Amino acid sequence: MNMESPITESPEVLVARLAKAGREAQRGLALLPDARKAEALRAVAVALREDEGPILEANARDVAAGEAKGLTDALLDRLRLDPKRLAGIADAVEQVAALPDPVGQVIDQSERPNGLKLSRVRIPIGLIGIIYESRPNVTADAAALCLRSGNAVLLRGGSEALHSNRAIHAAFARGLESVGVPADAVQLAPTQDRALVGAMLTAAGLIDMIVPRGGKSLVARVQADARVPVLAHLDGICHTYVHSSADAAMARALALNAKMRRTGICGAMETLLIDAQFPDAVALAGDLLDAGCELRGDARAQALDPRIVTATEEDWDTEYLDAVLAVAVVDGLDAAIEHIARHSSHHTDAIVTGDHAAAERFLAEVDSAIVMVNASSQFADGGEFGLGAEIGIATGRLHARGPVALEGLTTYKWQVRGTGQVRP
Amino acid sequence: MNMESPITESPEVLVARLAKAGREAQRGLALLPDARKAEALRAVAVALREDEGPILEANARDVAAGEAKGLTDALLDRLRLDPKRLAGIADAVEQVAALPDPVGQVIDQSERPNGLKLSRVRIPIGLIGIIYESRPNVTADAAALCLRSGNAVLLRGGSEALHSNRAIHAAFARGLESVGVPADAVQLAPTQDRALVGAMLTAAGLIDMIVPRGGKSLVARVQADARVPVLAHLDGICHTYVHSSADAAMARALALNAKMRRTGICGAMETLLIDAQFPDAVALAGDLLDAGCELRGDARAQALDPRIVTATEEDWDTEYLDAVLAVAVVDGLDAAIEHIARHSSHHTDAIVTGDHAAAERFLAEVDSAIVMVNASSQFADGGEFGLGAEIGIATGRLHARGPVALEGLTTYKWQVRGTGQVRP
Numbered sequence: 151m152n153m154e155s156p157i158t159e160s161p162e163v164l165v166a167r168l169a170k171a172g173r174e175a176q177r178g179l180a181l182l183p184d185a186r187k188a189e190a191l192r193a194v195a196v197a198l199r200e201d202e203g204p205i206l207e208a209n210a211r212d213v214a215a216g217e218a219k220g221l222t223d224a225l226l227d228r229l230r231l232d233p234k235r236l237a238g239i240a241d242a243v244e245q246v247a248a249l250p251d252p253v254g255q256v257i258d259q260s261e262r263p264n265g266l267k268l269s270r271v272r273i274p275i276g277l278i279g280i281i282y283e284s285r286p287n288v289t290a291d292a293a294a295l296c297l298r299s300g301n302a303v304l305l306r307g308g309s310e311a312l313h314s315n316r317a318i319h320a321a322f323a324r325g326l327e328s329v330g331v332p333a334d335a336v337q338l339a340p341t342q343d344r345a346l347v348g349a350m351l352t353a354a355g356l357i358d359m360i361v362p363r364g365g366k367s368l369v370a371r372v373q374a375d376a377r378v379p380v381l382a383h384l385d386g387i388c389h390t391y392v393h394s395s396a397d398a399a400m401a402r403a404l405a406l407n408a409k410m411r412r413t414g415i416c417g418a419m420e421t422l423l424i425d426a427q428f429p430d431a432v433a434l435a436g437d438l439l440d441a442g443c444e445l446r447g448d449a450r451a452q453a454l455d456p457r458i459v460t461a462t463e464e465d466w467d468t469e470y471l472d473a474v475l476a477v478a479v480v481d482g483l484d485a486a487i488e489h490i491a492r493h494s495s496h497h498t499d500a501i502v503t504g505d506h507a508a509a510e511r512f513l514a515e516v517d518s519a520i521v522m523v524n525a526s527s528q529f530a531d532g533g534e535f536g537l538g539a540e541i542g543i544a545t546g547r548l549h550a551r552g553p554v555a556l557e558g559l560t561t562y563k564w565q566v567r568g569t570g571q572v573r574p
Numbered sequence: 575m576n577m578e579s580p581i582t583e584s585p586e587v588l589v590a591r592l593a594k595a596g597r598e599a600q601r602g603l604a605l606l607p608d609a610r611k612a613e614a615l616r617a618v619a620v621a622l623r624e625d626e627g628p629i630l631e632a633n634a635r636d637v638a639a640g641e642a643k644g645l646t647d648a649l650l651d652r653l654r655l656d657p658k659r660l661a662g663i664a665d666a667v668e669q670v671a672a673l674p675d676p677v678g679q680v681i682d683q684s685e686r687p688n689g690l691k692l693s694r695v696r697i698p699i700g701l702i703g704i705i706y707e708s709r710p711n712v713t714a715d716a717a718a719l720c721l722r723s724g725n726a727v728l729l730r731g732g733s734e735a736l737h738s739n740r741a742i743h744a745a746f747a748r749g750l751e752s753v754g755v756p757a758d759a760v761q762l763a764p765t766q767d768r769a770l771v772g773a774m775l776t777a778a779g780l781i782d783m784i785v786p787r788g789g790k791s792l793v794a795r796v797q798a799d800a801r802v803p804v805l806a807h808l809d810g811i812c813h814t815y816v817h818s819s820a821d822a823a824m825a826r827a828l829a830l831n832a833k834m835r836r837t838g839i840c841g842a843m844e845t846l847l848i849d850a851q852f853p854d855a856v857a858l859a860g861d862l863l864d865a866g867c868e869l870r871g872d873a874r875a876q877a878l879d880p881r882i883v884t885a886t887e888e889d890w891d892t893e894y895l896d897a898v899l900a901v902a903v904v905d906g907l908d909a910a911i912e913h914i915a916r917h918s919s920h921h922t923d924a925i926v927t928g929d930h931a932a933a934e935r936f937l938a939e940v941d942s943a944i945v946m947v948n949a950s951s952q953f954a955d956g957g958e959f960g961l962g963a964e965i966g967i968a969t970g971r972l973h974a975r976g977p978v979a980l981e982g983l984t985t986y987k988w989q990v991r992g993t994g995q996v997r998p
Contacts, residue, residue, distance in 0.1 A: 177939075513989045536684055568946065
């Protein structure tokens with residue numbers, strides 16, 4: 151599509167047209183052998199490196215406009231590219247090229263008494279819509295994962311990154327075309343009209359799945375308005391429960407890591423539950439306070455250290471994404487599981503324990519996308535799970551959950567092979 | 575819940591209350607061992623048999639009211655129970671009890687270089703809403719499948735079957751309670767207020783999935799209004815393509831069975847595509863005409879037999895569910911695949927061919943939930959697929975597709991077992 155042509159269609163007509171082109175390209179893509187899709191992504195990585203000049207130039211325009219608009223330093227940092235970051239983007243595309251292709255995988259097969267042979271075979275989902283904010287790397291990351299799994303993608307990035315996204319997309323498209331993959335497999339929305347987002351969210355039957363990539367307000371809007379299935383998580387209110395039998399050194403190390411390694415990620419611990427029988431609670435809380443974390447506790451937690459301030463009811467349901475932690479003292483495993491059932495966002499919850507039975511009960515009874523024993527909740531990540539990448543972490547209950555990479559971007563069909571069977 | 579108490583809450587408040595009770599019951603249900611869930615369903619089958627008197631009496635009231643209201647014979651037939659049908663319902667519950675339990679199944683596992691052990695384990699979805707019409711057997715069938723897979727269920731049946739549903743539900747609840755399973759795991763909506771359906775459809779976060787069971791208008795309404803994920807199919811516009819290399823006898827037998835065995839089911843063939851090079855096209859069409867099927871053809875199909883009437887554009891997109899068939903003559907495999915891509919409802923599409931390469935291309939390129947080679951599309955059924963039962967057939971692209979039984983009523987969580995790993 152020519153990016154510079156004025157948009158005169160309604161957002162719905164535009165989305166329908168883009169979706170039609172994307173779906174058409176996807177039909178071809180779905181049938182490409184593994185090696186061709188990998189080759190296409192390697193060509194994209196080459197094109198991204200070749201286009202370093204124009205991409206960084208486009209990005210400088212976005213950054214300058216952002217500075218003039220008074221964007222915060224945090225936003226400007228997300229927006230800014232430099233040679234190292236751009237090389238990282240190209241490398242990531244190459245890494246996705248090297249991942250195993252889930253398409254064509256046989257999930258299971260059986261033969262019926264009448265001789266019919268059934269197989270369930272992985273296929274791409276179809277057309278994925280990505281709605282994102284100011285990070286231009288999403289343009290390449292998300293598109294690479296969708297393409298690797300045979301999906302077409304319709305990208306709608308934030309207006310702050312408009313020129314960067316167009317330059318990255320142009321390199322992506324050129325890479326695809328250089329190996330004969332239709333460029334419409336990866337389309338960038340040609341307008342920043344906000345109504346386009348609404349039209350994407352309601353394009354059921356045209357767009358098969360939406361992945362929002364950005365802050366909580368973006369995800370909340372997408373989840374509220376979408377008629378298309380959404381793969382996302384809204385909150386990461388992750389708990390770590392330190393059981394009475396926990397090894398003290400392990401519990402202290404895990405709590406510190408789960409909270410303080412990076413406070414701004416969705417897998418960061420937001421609530422620490424300390425068993426009333428855990429003997430080293432004072433040191434556990436002290437470590438976090440000494441590391442600069444604000445602790446907000448219930449009355450029994452406050453008794454552990456005078457620096458712990460009073461938690462309100464709201465604290466148990468808050469994702470701080472900061473050096474702040476809610477702390478409660480609980481009476482045993484059941485009370486911990488009950489607290490988590492009431493307050494967890496079902497992202498990642500962990501227990502630290504030396505008791506095998508307690509560990510297995512926690513794993514079975516805590517109903518979250520990821521449940522952990524004796525590990526830091528900060529491991530909640532596609533790369534750490536060995537998926538090679540991730541399109542996002544999902545807390546919905548259907549389709550894919552937890553870190554989602556290529557397999558979560560596929561669905562399946564039933565293939566039935568007969569020899570003339572009629573149904574009696 | 576007391577069914578006779580007047581409903582004074584708003585539909586939204588009522589759904590929230592029912593959902594809370596259902597979710598609470600589900601937490602217990604999710605942890606029951608396989609044997610207990612099977613035992614509960616066997617107790618339900620016993621209770622259904624014990625309650626033959628009250629259930630048939632309640633059903634007689636519904637049938638009498640339906641006759642007074644002037645319901646069609648077809649609707650009255652769906653509504654009517656007799657000792658044999660009721661015994662069939664109880665038997666079906668027992669058969670579901672005997673199915674293998676998918677909950678707890680390990681989908682896959684891996685160990686990371688840092689020693690973290692990851693497993694993906696099947697868990698119930700949660701609370702399933704079933705919205706259905708006049709068939710009282712759905713009350714027991716759907717509830718049994720949900721319960722077998724550890725899900726709670728909220729049933730909302732048609733008002734025509736109100737007394738039958740209440741009587742079946744009472745037996746179901748008594749069976750569950752007799753073995754200590756909370757009766758709230760299977761709730762029947764206590765009001766026929768139509769606004770309740772709307773409140774169920776928008777209860778995102780309270781109800782995890784909706785399964786509509788009924789005619790096209792019900793499914794269309796549910797799909798249009800739902801914010802909760804829906805497992806369903808709207809249309810079964812199923813194609814059979816007879817390739818040039820098809821065995822003539824096989825093609826004739828399959829076409830006749832796919833169309834005429836039962837014309838009213840979703841897997842019935844609605845469009846026959848005949849390859850221009852298939853030598854026995856006249857006999858193929860003649861068999862169907864002789865069997866009493868109306869054929870609506872394009873110009874080339876009409877040339878096969880003077881009894882074939884003219885198809886309009888609409889015929890290619892119509893699910894007749896009757897002894898009517900659209901017939902087109904196509905030039906080769908690509909044209910057949912193209913026709914199917916344009917007109918299929920992505921339910922079940924089949925090829926009849928003697929050519930292995932054509933079969934494999936059809937299986938790969940036709941993008942439907944079920945694709946078949948040399949078999950009747952009427953096999954599209956959970957029982958025929960060896961699933962033991964089915965909650966429905968889904969044509970959506972996410973989660974479960976094609977015939978859906980117990981596995982499609984589950985999702986998974988990630989379990990991570992560590993020994994104190996912190997993330998670097």
